[in-house]
Amino acid sequence: MEMLTIQDVGEQGLLKRLQAFCPPEMVGDDAAVLTPLPERLLVVTTDVLVEHVHFSPLTTPPISVGWRAVAANLSDLAAMGALPLGITVGLGAPSTTSVDWVEDLYRGMVDCLQRYGTVIVGGDICRSPVISVAITAFGQVQPRGVIRRSTALPGDVILVTGGHGASRAGLELLLHPEMGCELAAIDRATLIRAHQYPQPRLDVVGKLPHPEALRLSSPRASGMNQSTREALISGMDSSDGLADAVLQICRASGVGARLDRSALPIHPALKTWKSAETAVQWTLYGGEDFELVLCLPLEMAQSLVGELGGAAAIVGAITPDPDVRLIDPTGVQPDEILSLDRGFQHF
Amino acid sequence: MEMLTIQDVGEQGLLKRLQAFCPPEMVGDDAAVLTPLPERLLVVTTDVLVEHVHFSPLTTPPISVGWRAVAANLSDLAAMGALPLGITVGLGAPSTTSVDWVEDLYRGMVDCLQRYGTVIVGGDICRSPVISVAITAFGQVQPRGVIRRSTALPGDVILVTGGHGASRAGLELLLHPEMGCELAAIDRATLIRAHQYPQPRLDVVGKLPHPEALRLSSPRASGMNQSTREALISGMDSSDGLADAVLQICRASGVGARLDRSALPIHPALKTWKSAETAVQWTLYGGEDFELVLCLPLEMAQSLVGELGGAAAIVGAITPDPDVRLIDPTGVQPDEILSLDRGFQHF
Numbered sequence: 001m002e003m004l005t006i007q008d009v010g011e012q013g014l015l016k017r018l019q020a021f022c023p024p025e026m027v028g029d030d031a032a033v034l035t036p037l038p039e040r041l042l043v044v045t046t047d048v049l050v051e052h053v054h055f056s057p058l059t060t061p062p063i064s065v066g067w068r069a070v071a072a073n074l075s076d077l078a079a080m081g082a083l084p085l086g087i088t089v090g091l092g093a094p095s096t097t098s099v100d101w102v103e104d105l106y107r108g109m110v111d112c113l114q115r116y117g118t119v120i121v122g123g124d125i126c127r128s129p130v131i132s133v134a135i136t137a138f139g140q141v142q143p144r145g146v147i148r149r150s151t152a153l154p155g156d157v158i159l160v161t162g163g164h165g166a167s168r169a170g171l172e173l174l175l176h177p178e179m180g181c182e183l184a185a186i187d188r189a190t191l192i193r194a195h196q197y198p199q200p201r202l203d204v205v206g207k208l209p210h211p212e213a214l215r216l217s218s219p220r221a222s223g224m225n226q227s228t229r230e231a232l233i234s235g236m237d238s239s240d241g242l243a244d245a246v247l248q249i250c251r252a253s254g255v256g257a258r259l260d261r262s263a264l265p266i267h268p269a270l271k272t273w274k275s276a277e278t279a280v281q282w283t284l285y286g287g288e289d290f291e292l293v294l295c296l297p298l299e300m301a302q303s304l305v306g307e308l309g310g311a312a313a314i315v316g317a318i319t320p321d322p323d324v325r326l327i328d329p330t331g332v333q334p335d336e337i338l339s340l341d342r343g344f345q346h347f
Numbered sequence: 348m349e350m351l352t353i354q355d356v357g358e359q360g361l362l363k364r365l366q367a368f369c370p371p372e373m374v375g376d377d378a379a380v381l382t383p384l385p386e387r388l389l390v391v392t393t394d395v396l397v398e399h400v401h402f403s404p405l406t407t408p409p410i411s412v413g414w415r416a417v418a419a420n421l422s423d424l425a426a427m428g429a430l431p432l433g434i435t436v437g438l439g440a441p442s443t444t445s446v447d448w449v450e451d452l453y454r455g456m457v458d459c460l461q462r463y464g465t466v467i468v469g470g471d472i473c474r475s476p477v478i479s480v481a482i483t484a485f486g487q488v489q490p491r492g493v494i495r496r497s498t499a500l501p502g503d504v505i506l507v508t509g510g511h512g513a514s515r516a517g518l519e520l521l522l523h524p525e526m527g528c529e530l531a532a533i534d535r536a537t538l539i540r541a542h543q544y545p546q547p548r549l550d551v552v553g554k555l556p557h558p559e560a561l562r563l564s565s566p567r568a569s570g571m572n573q574s575t576r577e578a579l580i581s582g583m584d585s586s587d588g589l590a591d592a593v594l595q596i597c598r599a600s601g602v603g604a605r606l607d608r609s610a611l612p613i614h615p616a617l618k619t620w621k622s623a624e625t626a627v628q629w630t631l632y633g634g635e636d637f638e639l640v641l642c643l644p645l646e647m648a649q650s651l652v653g654e655l656g657g658a659a660a661i662v663g664a665i666t667p668d669p670d671v672r673l674i675d676p677t678g679v680q681p682d683e684i685l686s687l688d689r690g691f692q693h694f
Contacts, residue, residue, distance in 0.1 A: 028599055029495050030426035030583050031392035031486070042389065044468055045378035046483065048437035050475045079377035090395035090437065090481035121391055124481075128397045134437035134471075134481030136393065139378070148376050236377050252375055 006102065007095040014125060017099065021106040022120045026086075032121035034085050040140035045076035051131040059174040062101045064196035065133065066108025068288075072239060073137035074116055075200035075290040079237035081147040082139030083205055086121035087113065089135055092128030105133070116202050145208070149252035151234040152295035156318040158257060159301045161201050161292045163267040163311035164242045165279060168286025170195025180273060187269035194267070198290045201237075207307050208233060209300060235294035243284040243338050245293040246316070247324050251340075253295075259316035259338075261328040265291075267311070284326075284338070353449065354442040361472060364446065368453040369467045373433075379468035381432050387487035392423035398478040406521040409448045411543035412480070413455025415635075419586060420484035421463055422547035422637040426584035428494040429486030430552055433468035434460065436482055439475030452480070463549050492555070496599035498578040499642035503665040505604060506648045508548050508639045510614040510658035511589045512626060515633025517542025527620060534616035541614070545637045548584075554654050555580060556647060582641035590631040590685050592640040593663070594671050598687075600642075606663035606685075608675040612638075614658075631673075631685070 006014050019027045026032040036042065047069065049055060055065045070087065077084050089109065093102065106120075113119055170191040173180050180188055209232075234253065238245045242264075246257050261280065270279040294301070295318055305312045316327075326336040353361050366374045373379045383389065394416065396402060402412045417434065424431050436456065440449065453467075460466055517538040520527050527535055556579075581600065585592045589611075593604050608627065617626040641648070642665055652659045663674075673683040 028497065030423040031390045031429070033427065033488075033493055034389040034391065036383065036389050038385070042381040042383055042432065042485065043378045044381065044433070044435055044485065046435040046437050046469055046471050046481075048439055048471045048473045048475075048481060050439055050473055053474050076377040080380065082378070085389065086391070088391055088393040088483050090393050090483070092395055092397055092479050122393055124393050124395045126395045126397055127400050128395075128477060128479060130476050132439050132475060132479055134395060134479075136435050136437070136483035138389065138391065138485065141380075146380055150375065
């Protein structure tokens with residue numbers, strides 16, 4: 001049987017099929033209309049993914065491309081303390097692309113969106129020599145609930161909401177299927193799943209202390225402007241790696257950090273597979289784990305770790321000294337100063 | 348002197364340069380934070396433009412590519428009755444693209460945004476074998492001010508906010524510079540400008556009757572649901588052509604229309620250049636004029652035409668008969684039934 005392509009169904013035919021992935025009331029006007037909750041700020045983030053740059057058929061079937069694209073954007077909303085209102089999707093694709101591929105892409109997006117209670121509200125499709133997916137996500141947040149990178153203070157501890165390195169390990173297994181024979185089948189599947197279907201931590205947003213409570217208990221009430229004083233939690237997501245997140249927060253806040261090597265949230269399956277050093281490297285620099293890295297007072301962090309469970313952990317603390325140091329409390333490894341140079345460059 | 352490319356400055360270097368086009372408070376977090384006015388609905392629209400599909404170096408310098416991309420999105424907001432809050436920009440580009448080209452693109456976007464009092468609030472850049480620009484625009488509108496396609500009623504007149512065909516004519520002059528020698532230099536420049544720097548009609552939104560006034564004076568108060576009853580003005584923009592707009596509104600509203608050939612808002616420079624028949628064709632099907640096509644009661648339309656001035660005109664009326672007919676009141680031309688088949692297919 002011949003594969004049905006975009007060219008076969010035409011732009012209108014494809015649009016019609018893709019509209020099945022949107023709520024019907026969002027379709028049919030020049031723009032979608034959404035009803036935010038009262039007195040919320042609007043949070044907006046956007047990402048572009050390009051075939052062969054951000055994904056390849058080898059490692060990511062179209063359902064996973066869609067899931068990952070949505071997860072990355074929802075993770076950015078979670079990192080701001082926001083809950084999602086919806087996303088728009090701008091798809092560029094060659095006219096020879098199979099309709100099945102495109103529908104699987106949207107299926108993956110909607111699977112992820114549904115899990116987090118949100119929807120595709122609009123989009124555009126157009127011919128392009130390469131498949132590209134541009135997603136913009138909008139969310140809403142109470143003014144005092146906004147989480148920024150720039151408000152970390154010395155004395156805060158650094159909380160990580162879950163394990164790291166699994167996405168990087170899953171990618172390795174997908175690129176080199178002959179590797180990891182020593183892994184249990186379930187661990188192997190877990191690591192691959194972590195790469196293909198990462199979970200943005202929107203669940204954390206609902207578990208953060210209520211903004212009003214934050215405000216009343218804030219020890220930062222003196223000597224700072226209104227917006228700084230009220231931001232008791234600072235942070236971002238770890239999409240570009242745990243080390244990158246800590247470094248970015250420190251740079252934006254004009255502070256440094258101390259990370260405890262023995263407290264790093266290394267994914268358990270990594271420990272049984274890779275050397276301790278590789279496991280640490282992937283945990284710090286692997287990227288795409290889409291956890292949150294939050295800086296907040298110790299007591300509040302302990303309570304949040306308890307509520308989150310799983311691999312959530314306190315991994316270090318913010319320091320006045322601007323360096324970001326990886327410390328080994330056992331003294332076996334020398335201290336290491338981390339830098340942004342090891343981050344990912346897209347060009 | 349060597350041309351500086353994206354590869355030369357790297358992703359971080361390019362991002363730094365592009366951040367100069369955003370308000371500083373929008374940069375540096377996982378997402379931008381915006382403050383909508385109280386009790387507004389959020390309106391969202393998105394468009395993807397791809398080099399050689401939607402623009403080419405021959406007809407559109409990068410400043411114009413940026414302007415047009417923004418204008419198209421702002422026009423969609425205007426078509427919903429909304430005023431802009433901001434846009435995000437997702438840029439894909441080969442690493443050999445000149446930095447000047449990219450900066451001119453952003454300059455064009457910001458020129459258009461500034462004119463309408465709004466800004467770039469976020470974005471993403473990534474490597475791609477072809478230049479693509481994905482823009483998402485967000486606006487806000489009072490719940491009773493939303494303009495939809497689906498609420499036109501027989502008895503409404505059809506108001507067009509300005510002249511049509513100029514963008515199509517400008518494109519012709521850009522593609523065939525040897526043409527149009529008979530045009531006055533100023534007309535030639537006007538037509539080219541209409542193509543390269545179209546004006547979204549956000550100014551019209553501020554001149555529409557106040558939503559509360561609409562509600563009180565509505566003759567549609569019986570037999571319809573709440574949302575339909577309150578929507579006294581329906582419409583969309585004419586980005587895909589004036590005929591397409593009327594046809595889409597009629598299809599969405601389950602009505603038909605009568606367009607008066609002698610009332611069509613043919614751009615004056617077209618009349619002196621092209622045959623009457625070509626001028627009518629470009630006016631109906633040319634596209635990218637980014638005017639608004641509004642359906643509303645006669646008296647209100649007359650008052651709005653007076654307020655808008657220029658080429659704003661009443662061009663026809665909505666009919667219960669589902670056909671869309673082009674009528675020649677002089678009887679010289681036979682009636683014509685318009686259909687969607689002549690619209691633009693992107694694949």
